[in-house]
Amino acid sequence: MSMTAKEAEKLFEKLPKAELGFFPTPFYRLDRLSKELGVNLYIKRDDFTGMSLFGGNKVRKLQYLMGDAMSRGCEYVFTFGATQSNHAMQTAAACRRCGLKPVLYLVAIVKPDEDDLRANLLLDRIMDAEVHIVEIQAGETEEEAEDRAVFLAREHMARLNKEAGRHVCYEVPMGGASPVGSVGFIEGYVELEKQLSAMDIQADYVFHATGTGGTMAGLAAGRNLVGSETGIISINVSAKDPEYPKRTAALANESLKLIGAGITVDAERDICTDLNYYLPGYEIPNEAASEAIKLLAVKEGLLTDPVYTGKAFAGMLDYIRTGKVPAGSNVVFWHTGGATALFAEKEILGDLSK
Numbered sequence: 252m253s254m255t256a257k258e259a260e261k262l263f264e265k266l267p268k269a270e271l272g273f274f275p276t277p278f279y280r281l282d283r284l285s286k287e288l289g290v291n292l293y294i295k296r297d298d299f300t301g302m303s304l305f306g307g308n309k310v311r312k313l314q315y316l317m318g319d320a321m322s323r324g325c326e327y328v329f330t331f332g333a334t335q336s337n338h339a340m341q342t343a344a345a346c347r348r349c350g351l352k353p354v355l356y357l358v359a360i361v362k363p364d365e366d367d368l369r370a371n372l373l374l375d376r377i378m379d380a381e382v383h384i385v386e387i388q389a390g391e392t393e394e395e396a397e398d399r400a401v402f403l404a405r406e407h408m409a410r411l412n413k414e415a416g417r418h419v420c421y422e423v424p425m426g427g428a429s430p431v432g433s434v435g436f437i438e439g440y441v442e443l444e445k446q447l448s449a450m451d452i453q454a455d456y457v458f459h460a461t462g463t464g465g466t467m468a469g470l471a472a473g474r475n476l477v478g479s480e481t482g483i484i485s486i487n488v489s490a491k492d493p494e495y496p497k498r499t500a501a502l503a504n505e506s507l508k509l510i511g512a513g514i515t516v517d518a519e520r521d522i523c524t525d526l527n528y529y530l531p532g533y534e535i536p537n538e539a540a541s542e543a544i545k546l547l548a549v550k551e552g553l554l555t556d557p558v559y560t561g562k563a564f565a566g567m568l569d570y571i572r573t574g575k576v577p578a579g580s581n582v583v584f585w586h587t588g589g590a591t592a593l594f595a596e597k598e599i600l601g602d603l604s605k
Contacts, residue, residue: 252513252514253475253476253477253478253514254476254477254478255477256441256444256445256448256477259437259441259473259476259477259512260438260441262476262510262511262512263434263437263438263510265509265510265511266315266318266319266431266434266509266510267315267318267319267321267322268314268315268318269313269314269315269317269318269321269345269348269349270314271301271302271310271313271314271317271345271348271349272300272301272302272306272310272311272314273299273300273301274300274442275442275445275446276295276296276297276299276300276442277295277296277299278293278294278295278296278443278446278450278583279293279294280292280293281293281294281550281551281553283550283551284546284547284550284551287550288568288571288572289571289578289579290571290576290578290579290580290581290582291452291579291580291581291582292582292584293452293454293581293582293583293584294553294583294584294586295443295446295457295583295584295585295586296586297311297439297585297586297587297588298560298586298587298588298589298590300588302344302345302348303344305340305341305344305371305374305588305591306341306344306588307337307341307587307588307589308436308439308466308585308587308588309337309338309341309342309426309427309588310341310345310435311435311436311438311439311469312427312431312432312433312434312435312436312465312466312469313341313342313345313423313427313432313435314345314435315431315432315434315435316328316345316421316423316427316429316431316432317345317346317348317349317351319421319431320349320351320421321349321351323418323421324417324418324419325351325418325419325420325421326351326352326415326419326420327351327352327353327354327408327411327419327420327421328342328345328346328351328352328353328354328420328421328422328423329354329355329356329404329407329408329420329421329422329423330342330353330354330355330356330422330423330424330425330427331355331356331357331358331397331400331401331404331424331425332355332357332358332425332426333357333358333359333360333361333533333534334357334358334359334360334361334362334363334371334372334384335361335369335370335371335372335534335558335591335592335595335596335599336355336357336371336425337371337559337588337589337591337592338425338426338427339355339357339371339375339380340371340372340374340375340378340591342355342423342427343355343374343375343378343380344374344378346380347378351421352381353375353378353380353381354380354381354383354404354407355375355380355381355382355383356383356385356400356401356403356404357372357375357382357383357384357385357400358385358386358387358393358396358397358400359384359385359386359387360387360393360533360534361534361595361596361598361599362386363384363596364596369594369595369596370591370592370593370594370595371591371592371595374591383400383403383404383407385399385400385403393533397425404422405422408420408422424463425463426462426463426464426465426466427463427465428463428464428465428468428502429465429502430502430505430506430508430509431506431509432465433465433466433468433469433472433502433503433505433506434469434506434509434510435469436465436466436468436469436470436472436473437469437470437472437473437476437506437507437510437512438469438473439469439470439473440469440470440472440473440474440476440477440479441473441476441477443457443473443583443585444473444477444479452581453480453481453581454479454481454581454582454583455481455482455576455580455581455582456481456482456483456484456570456576456580456581456582456583457470457481457482457483457484457582457583457584457585458484458486458563458564458566458567458570458582458583458584458585459483459484459485459486459563459584459585459587460485460486460488460559460560460562460563460587461485461486461487461488461524461563462487462488462489462533462559464495464498464499464502465502466587467483467485467499467522467524468499468500468502468503468506468516469503469506470483470485470585471483471499471500471503471516471521471522472503472504472506472507472512472514472516474521475514475515475516475521476507476512476514481583482523483521483523484523484525484566484567484570485522485523485524485525486524486525486528486529486562486563486565486566486567487524487525487526487528487529488529488533488558488559488562488563489529489532489533490526490529490532490533491524491526495524496518496519496522496524497518499518499522499524500516500517500518500521500522503516503521504516525566527566527569528540528562528563528565528566528569529562533558534558534598534599535598535599536557536561536599536600536601536602536603537562537565537601539562539565539568539569540557540561540562540564540565540601541557541561541601541602541603542565543555543561543562543564543565543568544556544557544561544564544603545603546568547564553586554590554593555586555589555590556589556590556591556592556593557592557593557599557600557601557603558589558592558599559587559588559589559592560586560587560588560589560590563584563587564584567582567584
């Protein structure tokens with residue numbers, strides 16, 4: 252059974268939480284683009300989540316993940332991603348805020364130059380995270396390299412636990428996509444519902460970028476928790492197998508159980524992902540995303556990135572321009588951050604400077 256936002260907020264008190272970000276994040280109408288596109292376009296500024304200038308949506312998850320790690324008496328936090336991972340960088344920042352030691356195992360989809368470190372990888376080093384670069388070997392896929400990174404990290408954790416004589420390591424999956432982490436986005440959707448209510452708005456659609464699925468799981472769970480009828484369109488930034496929606500729904504349901512909510516998420520009913528906008532691949536730019544990044548920058552003075560939010564914004568624009576989103580609809584773009592990628596390697600940036 253659904254509940255009010257105020258009732259839902261009480262459920263989050265059940266879990267340990269590190270106060271890391273600045274909430275609620277800003278929410279407002281993009282007037283110039285709304286006029287041009289023929290919809291009422293709003294933006295949820297999770298790029299302003301904090302803790303630093305380079306924060307983003309992962310902070311919502313990390314509040315609960317760090318809370319869980321500290322409640323277990325852990326000293327180290329291990330996580331994974333690509334070398335320019337927003338999640339890995341934000342995990343390092345959260346660890347430093349909480350007095351924990353960050354250990355990052357990062358796959359070099361785009362090989363970094365150790366003499367010219369850029370963007371998130373530079374920030375990882377400034378925060379003195381222990382960084383292990385895992386290069387993709389000949390004949391190895393990105394997924395196989397990611398699996399190998401996890402294997403190496405778990406060997407590392409086992410050594411540290413053995414030396415300490417107890418469990419001192421906490422593992423955060425890629426993107427923070429765990430039942431504990433996704434609770435942060437159940438809470439995030441409740442926050443949005445309160446903002447919509449305060450402005451007397453009913454959102455027809457929410458668009459956002461999705462990778463590992465943790466954000467998508469939390470948003471779907473949060474929408475069902477408060478009984479919203481808003482359509483959530485999740486624009487994929489990487490290839491996914493056919494079981495991805497089912498795994499995401501299962502993750503959402505595990506998160507709902509953690510907070511004691513008596514509702515569920517169904518993959519066919521509640522999970523809507525779109526794989527039409529990520530090609531030619533993860534961390535590889537495309538023309539539509541570059542156009543979308545420039546449009547938002549020129550019309551509203553706001554920056555998105557070529558890996559996540561640029562591709563999601565491009566997908567949303569296509570939905571609006573082709574009539575999949577009817578004229579006059581109330582549309583929310585959930586800005587998940589990641590603009591540090593604008594300062595990454597040229598292979599990631601593409602032709603934005605032209």
